[in-house]
Amino acid sequence: MLSKAGYATLIPVKKMSRAIKFYTDMLGGKLVYRGEGEMKDFWASVKLGKEDFWLVTPQKWEKRELSYSAFLVKNIKRTVKELQGKGVKFEPGEKMGKESKVVGPITYVPSGASAFFKDSEGNLLMVWQNDPPM
DSSP, rough: OOOTOOEEEEEEOSSSHHHHIIIITTTOOEEEEEGGGGGTTTTTEEEEEEEEEEEEOOOSSOOSSOEEEEEEEHHHHHHHHHHHHHTBBBBBOOOSSTEEETTTTTTEEEEEEEEEOOOSOOOOEEEEEESSSO
């Protein structure tokens, strides 16, 4: 039923202008659309890579379980370095079992490598590389 559907991730934001600046200036996205009139601070669409992110200001903030978006990259070291150069602050890497290795903010496991950071609104985001050398 949804096998041919497109997909967009909705990211809750508190301050639309601040979030747009983070996703465009810091992460390199492109603003596709921002609501007009009363919707100006309620909804915007930003394209990152091949995907759209919809920034939305919810009327009511919910307590949510852990949920985050992942950016799939080919070279996690280079990506982390480039984002740090733009001012993105990464969380410290965490050991994830005996076979994991932590180097700065990057955690390497046999299946890949991850690094976590928060956007301007406090949402947890991840960069992921499949099968990097450990």
